[in-house]
Amino acid sequence: MEFDVYGVMLITAVRFRVEKRSENTMARAGVLLTRHGEVPTPVFMPVGTQASVKTVSPEELRQIGAGIILSNTYHLYLRPGHELIEKAGGLHSFMSWDGAVLTDSGGYQVFSLGPLRTISEEGVEFRSHIDGSPHMFTPERVMEIEMALGADIAMCFDECTPYPCDYEYAKESAAMTARWAERCLEAHSREDQALFGIVQGSVYPDLRKSSAADISSLGFPGYAIGGLSVGEPKDLMYSILDETVPCLPEDKPRYLMGVGSPDALLEGVARGVDMFDCVLPTRVARNGTVFTREGRIIVRDAAYAEDFRPLDPGCDCYACRNFSRAYIRHLLKAGEVLGIRLTSIHNLRHLIRMMEEIRSAIIEGTFSEYRKEQWEIWYNN
Amino acid sequence: MEFDVYGVMLITAVRFRVEKRSENTMARAGVLLTRHGEVPTPVFMPVGTQASVKTVSPEELRQIGAGIILSNTYHLYLRPGHELIEKAGGLHSFMSWDGAVLTDSGGYQVFSLGPLRTISEEGVEFRSHIDGSPHMFTPERVMEIEMALGADIAMCFDECTPYPCDYEYAKESAAMTARWAERCLEAHSREDQALFGIVQGSVYPDLRKSSAADISSLGFPGYAIGGLSVGEPKDLMYSILDETVPCLPEDKPRYLMGVGSPDALLEGVARGVDMFDCVLPTRVARNGTVFTREGRIIVRDAAYAEDFRPLDPGCDCYACRNFSRAYIRHLLKAGEVLGIRLTSIHNLRHLIRMMEEIRSAIIEGTFSEYRKEQWEIWYNN
Numbered sequence: 001m002e003f004d005v006y007g008v009m010l011i012t013a014v015r016f017r018v019e020k021r022s023e024n025t026m027a028r029a030g031v032l033l034t035r036h037g038e039v040p041t042p043v044f045m046p047v048g049t050q051a052s053v054k055t056v057s058p059e060e061l062r063q064i065g066a067g068i069i070l071s072n073t074y075h076l077y078l079r080p081g082h083e084l085i086e087k088a089g090g091l092h093s094f095m096s097w098d099g100a101v102l103t104d105s106g107g108y109q110v111f112s113l114g115p116l117r118t119i120s121e122e123g124v125e126f127r128s129h130i131d132g133s134p135h136m137f138t139p140e141r142v143m144e145i146e147m148a149l150g151a152d153i154a155m156c157f158d159e160c161t162p163y164p165c166d167y168e169y170a171k172e173s174a175a176m177t178a179r180w181a182e183r184c185l186e187a188h189s190r191e192d193q194a195l196f197g198i199v200q201g202s203v204y205p206d207l208r209k210s211s212a213a214d215i216s217s218l219g220f221p222g223y224a225i226g227g228l229s230v231g232e233p234k235d236l237m238y239s240i241l242d243e244t245v246p247c248l249p250e251d252k253p254r255y256l257m258g259v260g261s262p263d264a265l266l267e268g269v270a271r272g273v274d275m276f277d278c279v280l281p282t283r284v285a286r287n288g289t290v291f292t293r294e295g296r297i298i299v300r301d302a303a304y305a306e307d308f309r310p311l312d313p314g315c316d317c318y319a320c321r322n323f324s325r326a327y328i329r330h331l332l333k334a335g336e337v338l339g340i341r342l343t344s345i346h347n348l349r350h351l352i353r354m355m356e357e358i359r360s361a362i363i364e365g366t367f368s369e370y371r372k373e374q375w376e377i378w379y380n381n
Numbered sequence: 382m383e384f385d386v387y388g389v390m391l392i393t394a395v396r397f398r399v400e401k402r403s404e405n406t407m408a409r410a411g412v413l414l415t416r417h418g419e420v421p422t423p424v425f426m427p428v429g430t431q432a433s434v435k436t437v438s439p440e441e442l443r444q445i446g447a448g449i450i451l452s453n454t455y456h457l458y459l460r461p462g463h464e465l466i467e468k469a470g471g472l473h474s475f476m477s478w479d480g481a482v483l484t485d486s487g488g489y490q491v492f493s494l495g496p497l498r499t500i501s502e503e504g505v506e507f508r509s510h511i512d513g514s515p516h517m518f519t520p521e522r523v524m525e526i527e528m529a530l531g532a533d534i535a536m537c538f539d540e541c542t543p544y545p546c547d548y549e550y551a552k553e554s555a556a557m558t559a560r561w562a563e564r565c566l567e568a569h570s571r572e573d574q575a576l577f578g579i580v581q582g583s584v585y586p587d588l589r590k591s592s593a594a595d596i597s598s599l600g601f602p603g604y605a606i607g608g609l610s611v612g613e614p615k616d617l618m619y620s621i622l623d624e625t626v627p628c629l630p631e632d633k634p635r636y637l638m639g640v641g642s643p644d645a646l647l648e649g650v651a652r653g654v655d656m657f658d659c660v661l662p663t664r665v666a667r668n669g670t671v672f673t674r675e676g677r678i679i680v681r682d683a684a685y686a687e688d689f690r691p692l693d694p695g696c697d698c699y700a701c702r703n704f705s706r707a708y709i710r711h712l713l714k715a716g717e718v719l720g721i722r723l724t725s726i727h728n729l730r731h732l733i734r735m736m737e738e739i740r741s742a743i744i745e746g747t748f749s750e751y752r753k754e755q756w757e758i759w760y761n762n
Contacts, residue, residue, distance in 0.1 A: 055718040080711040096703040322477040330461040
C-alpha cells in the first residue's frame with residue numbers, strides 16, 4: 001500500500017486536488033500528485049517526441065521548471081521500440097528524467113499518416129513513416145506499449161478526427177473512440193500508471209457533450225479533450241471548450257491536447273483546462289522565433305544583429321541570463337546548435353513561467369486582470 | 382599596473398611557469414596565468430570555431446574542466462564580423478565565456494581555401510567560403526582583427542604549408558612567415574593580449590630549426606608549432622617535434638596546433654609540448670564515435686542497441702553519469718540533437734581528463750608508465 005505526501009492512500013497512480021477556483025472564469029489552480037513529483041496546475045508539458053525534448057537535457061528541463069513532459073507512443077514504438085525501453089527500466093530511466101511523464105496513444109500520429117493507414121473497428125493498420133513497414137495499433141496493443149513505456153499517465157487510443165470533418169463521420173468516430181476507451185480500460189492493468197480518457201466529437205457541440213458523457217461514465221482519473229487545434233479557427237476551439245469542459249467531472253484533471261500558443265493557453269485555462277502540451281515553443285525556437293513579454297520576435301532578423309539585450313530582459317532562463325540577441329542571432333545564422341538550444345530553453349521557460357504566473361493569479365484572485373493584460377500582448381501575435 | 386595572484390607584476394598578458402619536469406622525457410607540468418584564470422598545462426583547448434564549441438554551452442565547458450578554448454579569426458571575421466564582437470565587449474563577453482581564449486590567425490583557414498586565395502609578400506587575398514566576397518589578410522590586418530576579438534592569446538599570421546611541400550617552397554615560406562611575425566609584433570599593441578609566434582618549415586629539420594631560431598629571436602611570450610598534423614604520417618610529425626622543440630625557449634609555453642588524438646597528445650607532451658587544440662573530439666562525436674578508457678567505440682553501431690552501460694563506466698561527465706549507450710545510440714539514430722551534445726561533452730571530458738591525468742603523472746614522476754599504458758590503448762586505435 002502506498003501513501004502520498006499527505007498520508008492519503010494512493011488508490012490510483014495519479015491524484016488531483018483543486019486548490020483554488022477563479023471567481024469570474026472556469027480557471028482553477030490545482031496539484032497533480034504523481035509518483036514522480038507534485039505538478040502544480042495549470043501546467044504546460046514540453047514534448048519529448050523521441051524520448052528527448054528537442055535539443056534540451058533533462059537537467060535543463062528541471063532548471064526551466066518543467067515537472068511533467070509528454071512523449072509519443074507512436075514514435076517510441078517504431079524507434080527504439082517499447083521492448084527496449086521496458087528493458088531499460090521504462091521511459092524515466094531510459095531518458096534519465098525523474099519528473100513525471102505522460103505518453104499519448106499514437107492516435108494523432110497514425111491518423112495523420114493519411115493514405116498510409118486503414119481504420120476499422122478493430123484498430124488501425126498503418127505503415128511506418130521511417131521504413132514503410134506494416135503495423136497495427138489496436139486499443140489492446142497500444143495499452144501493452146504504453147504499459148511497457150511506463151509513463152505516469154497513459155492516454156487511451158482514440159481516433160483523432162481532422163478539421164473539417166462531416167457530422168456523420170464525427171458521430172461514428174466518437175462512438176468508436178468510446179468503445180475503444182472501454183477496451184483500453186479492460187486491457188490496462190498497470191496500477192502504478194494512470195489511464196486518461198479522451199473526448200472527441202470534432203466541432204459539433206452535441207457530439208462533444210455525448211462523447212464527454214460516454215467517456216466520463218467510464219470513470220477515468222483524468223480526461224483529455226482531443227481533436228482540437230487541428231486547423232479549426234481558434235474562436236471555434238474556444239466555443240467547443242465552452243461546451244465540453246462543463247460536461248467533465250469537476251474533481252479530475254482536464255487536458256487539452258496539442259495546444260501551446262500563449263493566447264490559447266490563457267483561453268484554455270479560463271475555460272477550466274488544467275494540462276496542455278505542444279511542440280510549438282520548441283518548433284518555432286528552431287526557426288529563430290522567441291516569445292517575450294512584449295510578444296513574439298524573430299531573433300534571426302537583421303534588426304537584432306547589434307542588439308546586445310537578452311531575448312527577454314525580464315526572463316530568468318539560462319539563455320537570457322547569459323547571452324545577447326546579437327550572439328544568439330549569430331549562432332542561428334551560423335548553424336550552431338547552441339543557438340537552437342538557447343531559443344528552445346527560452347521559449348519553454350517563457351510558457352512555463354506564464355503558467356506559474358497564471359496559477360499565482362488564480363490563487364490571488366487576479367486571473368481576469370492577468371488574462372486581459374496578456375491577451376493584449378498575444379492576440380493576433 | 383596589474384599583479385597576478387602571487388603578487389608578481391604582470392608585464393605581459395600571459396605568464397607561464399613550469400612546475401615539474403619529467404625525468405625521462407621532455408614532458409613538463411606548468412601553469413599558464415591569464416587574465417581569465419590559471420590554466421594548468423599540458424592543456425587541451427576545445428575549439429569554438431564560430432564563437433561556440435559545437436553543441437556545448439559555456440556552463441558545460443566549465444563542468445568538463447575546460448580552462449581555455451580556441452576560436453577562429455577567419456570564421457569570426459567573416460561572420461558575425463570582428464567589429465560586432467568588439468562592440469559586444471570582445472569574444473569573452475560576446476559568447477559569455479569567462480575562461481581564457483586563444484584566437485588563431487586564420488593562416489590555416491585561408492591557406493586551406495586553395496584556388497580561392499593568392500599569396501604575396503604583402504599578405505593573402507582570398508574569397509569568403511560563405512558568399513565568395515573578396516578579402517585581404519595581411520599581418521597588420523589580422524592583428525587589427527585579433528585585437529578587436531580580444532582573446533587572451535592572439536596568434537601571428539603565418540603561412541601554413543601543406544603536406545607534401547617541396548623544400549624550396551617550404552624554405553621561402555618559413556622565411557616569409559618570419560618576416561610576417563615581425564610585422565605582427567610591430568602592429569600588435571594590445572597590452573592585455575599576448576601574441577604568440579608560430580614556427581613553420583614543413584617536414585624539414587633544418588628549416589624547422591632555422592624557423593624556431595628566427596621566431597624565438599623576436600621574443601614572444603609563447604610559441605606554436607604550425608604546419609604539422611596536415612596529412613603527414615604521425616611518426617614524421619613526432620620526429621619533427623623532436624627536432625623543433627629543443628630549439629624553443631625553455632621558459633615559454635609551446636603549442637602544437639591542430640593536434641588532438643589521444644596518441645598524439647601523449648607523444649606531443651612527451652616531446653615538451655604544453656598546449657594543443659583540435660576539432661577531432663567534437664567532430665567524431667557528431668558521427669557517433671566516442672573515446673573510452675578501452676579505446677574508441679562507435680556508439681551508433683547495432684552492438685550498443687541494448688547496452689545499458691554508460692559510454693565509459695569510469696567517466697565522470699554528464700553523459701556518463703546519466704545516460705546509457707542504448708539511449709545515446711537511440712538519440713543519434715533518431716537525429717536528436719541531445720545525442721551529439723552528449724557525445725561531444727563526453728569526448729571533450731575524456732581528453733581534458735586525460736590531460737589532467739598526464740599532468741598528475743608528470744608531477745608524481747610516473748609519466749613514462751602512464752604513457753606506455755595509454756599507448757597500448759591508443760596506438761592504431
